[in-house]
Amino acid sequence: MLRRLSIRNVVLIDKLDLDFHEGLSVLTGETGAGKSILLDSLGLALGARADSGLVRHGNDKASVTATFQLPAGHPVFGLLHEQDIDIEDDELVVRRVVTADGRSRAYINDQSVSIGILRDVGNYCVEIQGQFDQHGLLDPTTHRATLDAHGNLTQAALKVRDHWRNWRETQKELASAQARITKAREEEEWLRHAVDELDKLAPVEGEEEQLAEERQFLMHGEKLVAALGDAENDLSRGKGAESAIRSAQRHLERELEKADGRFEPIIEALDRAAIELEEAMRAISAAQADLNLDSGHQENVEERLFALRAAARKYNVPADGLHNLMKDFRRQIEQLEFGEQELERLKEAGAKYRQSFIESAEKLHEARKKAAAKMDGAINAELPPLRMDKARFITEIIALEENEWGPDGLDRVQFTVSTNPGSPAGPLNKIASGGELSRFLLALKVVLARVSAVPSLVFDEVDSGVGGATAAAIGERLHLLAQERQILVITHSPQVAARGRTHLNIAKREDAGAMVTRVNELVQDARREEIARMLAGHSITAEARAAADSLLGLPA
Template sequence: MLQTLTIRDFVIVDQLNLEFDRGFTVLTGETGAGKSILIDALSLALGARGEGGVTRSGCDRADISASFHIAGLPDLQQWLDEHELPSDDQQLLLRRVIYADGRSKAFIGGMPATVQQLREAGEFLVDIYSQHAHHSLLKTSYQRQTLDLYAGQSALAGDVAQHFHAWHALHERRLAAEQNAAAYADELAELRDQLRELGQLAPVADEWEPLQQEHARLSNGAGLIAGGEACRQILSEGEYSVMPQLSALQHKLQALVELDETLKEAADTLDSAIIQLEETDRSLNRYLQRTELDPERLAEVESRIQALHGMARKHRVRPEELTELMAQWQQRMAELELMVDDGQLAQQEKAAWQTYHDLAQRLSKERQVAAQRLSALISTEMQRLSLSGGRFEVALAEQQASAQGLEQVEFLVAGHAGTVPRPLSKVASGGELSRISLAIRVVTAQQGDIPTMIFDEVDVGIGGGVAEIVGQLLKQLGQERQVLVITHLPQVAAQGQQHLRVSKRQQDGLTLSRIDPLSANERISEVARMLGGVDITETTLQHAAEMLAKA
């Protein structure tokens, strides 16, 4: 759940620190006070697209941080682990900094992140519903997803889609094989010849560079031997070699050390140098003992290099890429053999179809059960929302097999008793759509796993007793989720367990917005303002107090 929200220099907010409780929180305020600023700021912290102009006038950046309690969200924990992002298993901090020039930075748990990662993390934490979000209900894809979520079969629906695509890919390959059988057979024959030729050469991975090095050594064998012997002449074997002279110097210096200890460092350095030179001499001697001219091996290496180079030039690749080319040909040949063998490809296609169809039928049965239950529950909620006699129906129409399954899902509604349910998009007005949307949220709340739901003035277009019922439903929803609602209705505001008020003030010629939690008496005044407008009478205050007491 959302625990805190900190906003700095955002639009008309200079500094804001908010703490949120569980359950149902309402946010109210006069028109133009900036109630939606909270939603806009939180959306940016959750990875929404940022634009210039959101920093407060005269400031170089806006800074927004949101902390969440994340215990009990294993999918989010797994996502954080996969992306190597920090988490203490209890709390997660999301932060967004937006500069006046439009640039932005994102942080998760104090570590730099991408905006896309913010957005992905936010999808585990918060659902935001605005007035316009109701229109998503009109899309059949959203209706299908809602049903599958309610049925608890979202994972099965994903498997159905995956296996449909797998079957379709095999189906397309089989059709292509039938249409291009002759071309595939010719390509397969050519590949077999090329692989046979390349197989005879038998290129080995990573052999090219060692061959080049060995060739350089063998072709320069005489020079290497002569050079090594010359080095040993200088070191120890020649008439005026270095080692005897250094040995004499060592004895002379040692005698001087016995007269003056300060020369010991110089003597030690000389001793170390002599040891190193002796090891160099021994190393050169070992090299010369095992090195000899080998014209036969040189000829073998040169022949191998020429063969690899010739094959590589023939197929327009580098010599070191021959093994990769061979693997590519083998893979392509396996694909062609499958395509040429219509029977084997057809068997795979049939098996893939059967797997898909079995899963799709399972999904259909689950959808049928869930559709009946969801239809009845939402119809019941419609009665509470002054849609008396109205009926909601989840229709499942058989359709050609697709990635979505074997049926089309569509929400139908009858606004009055005796009318035939018709598609939601054709019969629902804005107010009806708002109420039906809320009914769906309430009914499906237990099936979701996102802990926080935010409604931005979704109660527009309703009032009176319906507004009170909407408030009750939102409060009921708050028993399952943390619910935050921006509202202009006193009937809804009265139902809140936590009440925040947005107001504006003038400071140094600037308009600033603030949000304050309200006490019990302050709530009475605010609900009275929502009821009575500018002039608040004693009667209005009593009405507000009764409304809050009843809630």
Template sequence: MLRRLLIADFVLVDRLELDFRGGFGALTGETGAGKSILLDALSLLLGERADANVVRAGCEKADLSAEFELASDSPAQAWLRAQDLGGDEAELLVRRVVDNNGRSRAYINGVPATATQLRELAEFVCDIHGQHAHQALLRPDAQRQLLDEHAGILDLARKVSQHWRDWSAARRASEEARAQQAGILREQEMLSFEVQELTALGFEAQDWETLNQEHARLSHAASLLDGASSALEAVSEGEQALDSQTERLAAQLAELASYDPALGDIAELLNEAAIRLEEAGHALRRYRERVELDPERLQQLEQRIADIVAAARKYRIQPDELPARLAASRTRLESLTALSDPAALAERERLAQASFEQAARELSAHRASAARTLSDAVTGAMQELAMAGGRFEIALLPEPEGSANGYEKVEFQVAANPSQTLRPLAKVASGGELSRIGLSIQVIASAAQAVPTLIFDEVDVGIGGGVAEIVGRRLRELGSTRQVLCVTHLPQVAAQAAWQWRVSKENRDGATLSRLDVLDEAGRIEEIARMLGGVNITATTRSHAAELLGF
């Protein structure tokens, strides 16, 4: 569960440190006070896209961090270990920093992480239901996603999609092979010759520089020999050899140093120079012995270079690009060889189809079971939410040919009262009905999941009165098994919470900032009274608030 949230220079918040409790908590306040800022911060910590607008005006960066308490055997801990991001066995630390230029950095347990990793981790620690979650339920893809999440078969659904893509690719390969068989054979023949020719050339990219260096050395062997011999003559073998002259000069200065010590250092320098010249002479002698005039080898090199240049010119590339051309041609030839084998293509298509069909049938069975369970649960909840006699059903509409989503489309259907027939949710539900049905679906679906923290951001819009009180009780029941935080404008919902925070705006040093207060019993009575009565709060309103709270 979420234990702590630290926010610095984020939108209207300068600095805020929040310690969370378990159970059901309510976050209330006037419209525009910044209640959703806390949830926006948490969403950013859990991988939502960042931009410079979240940094408080005049600040260099927004700095957010959260601490979660984790069970040692939780799925989150297993994911952290698999990602090599494990820290303390009992806690998880997440941090995100956003610069005022929009660049962001993320950390999990102090280790740099990507936004993708944050989003993956979020699936195990927190589920946020936004303000527009009800409208999202009108989309077929959102309905299918919710059902698969409720059934715990998202991995299976992804596997079905992959099998479908594999099958589709195999079918396209077969069709391409049939339609282009003649062209494939011509290209295959051309590539076979090319691969054979370049393989016979036996050329590696690193050989080119070595070849050119050896060619340059052999083609200038006579000049190199002459130059080395002349240098050797001057350094150590001639009558006026430098090493001998330097040695004599060093000896003369060494004798004179007895009269003036200053010449001793110079004599030492000349002595070192003589040693160096002697070493140079040895090196030149060894070099001269190695250099050979080898016309035959030179001719071989010239022929080899000519062959490589001719091949490169033929394929209109640089010589050192020939190995890459050979590798690409081999790869293409292998793919063409597969395309030219109808039996192999048919077998590949058959296996891909069988894999899809098996996974899709398994997916259908899980969906059918989950659809019945969720339909019955939501229908039951509708009876408590002023929709007596209403029905909810998740219809699985067959797609015999299959698709990336399996063998069926998922469609939420509803009858708001007994006299109506079931019709698609998107076509029949009014705003108020959609709010009640959508909230029921989210609460029931969340109860079946293992995510320890659930957050509802004004998802109770469009309901009120006794229905709101029932919604509050539902959230309180949900809070008995996990942490639930609800941003709400409804006093009936807030009164059911075990703890409550109030968000307000204040002017500080010329800046408008959000402020959060943890409410005690008296504070809760006052806040619920404000939610009930507006600006003028009377003793009667406070009494009603205390009654709602059970104080």
């Protein structure tokens, strides 16, 4: 429930901190005192559209903070967990800041969030219902979900949605497969020619780079052979370098004993040089053997390289992509060969999902009819006390044509009303007058409150256009609803105001040369005077005070 609302620099409100309690809280005040500003402020904290005009003149920003105390297991906690927002002691604090240039920031428990997340959280916490509100229960698109929630049909509706999704996804797969096969059939001759051509070419990934390197090497082959020959000649000139090294070793070895160890390092170095020279000569011979300067070989390399590159240009892929392209073409041909089997499988799966959807949707349809009958009965039972004993609330469940089926089932749900016997029923938001509409919505709220997860409901002048016994009946129904939910009501009706557990008075006054809105909690005599004012106007009479005492149940 809403525990506290703190407002700073919003239009006529400079600073305001309001504490709210369980049960029914009524807010009264003269027209223009700032009741709508209070609602706009609460809406701002819940994610409503920001407007720079809300910032009080002379200030650079406005802010609204709402604090909620929610029961364990409330659905909003799951949403907050998904957003990694921490909750302590089941307390939720939402805050909105709007600057004078119209920009706004949103916070939940001091963590910055998007306006969308703030709005989603707000929808879980508070529902604001105004007399001419075109959202909520007045929006026909919400009627189906409202009925499902009241009838505890949410899980059944989700099952229908799952079957619908499976059916539609299979239909998309079928359409895609049919398109692929149709295209493949149109291109079959070309595909078979391409596969035959690529199969003969037999491209291998990485082959182009290898061939290009070999071609480059072969283009310089004569120079490489000449270099190897020159090196070999230099090492073999005369008796050869190896013979010279071995001859030097023999000269030193003959005098080794006389050298007293001084020749040993020289002999070892010459021995190593002889070994390395031998390795070099073998390497030169191997390199000469590896070099294939046959002009036919170079031509073969170039022919293969140019064939790969030509095919790559023809099929508009890199040369390394030819191998995969060939496999893709083969798959397309296989689709022609096995496509009919795949199409048949998808058709069978689609028919199965369609049947599952229809069966579950028909069960949901029947369950909705039963739930609608129970809900209509409960709502119609609320109408006589609201002085609408001739009116009827009717939930219409209309079967749809197949082309109108959707994830919500086979039917459309619409709340309709008949305000007079014999009059045809019509849409709730078109048939009822302002006063009637308020009472229909109140009856709906009383019935739906038993299944709603929203802990706080706000009514803006739900008693507009009614008075006397009807206003008293509205007050009684609000009092009944407040036993299950926290209710905040902005009212001009003394009969409604007298039913409040908490009474807040909104007044406008001049402070330091500027108009400001103030809110005071009224108790005892102050409350009596406010209700007397609501009954009599500015000139409060003894009769008005006596009537106020009667409404408040005070002794005469």
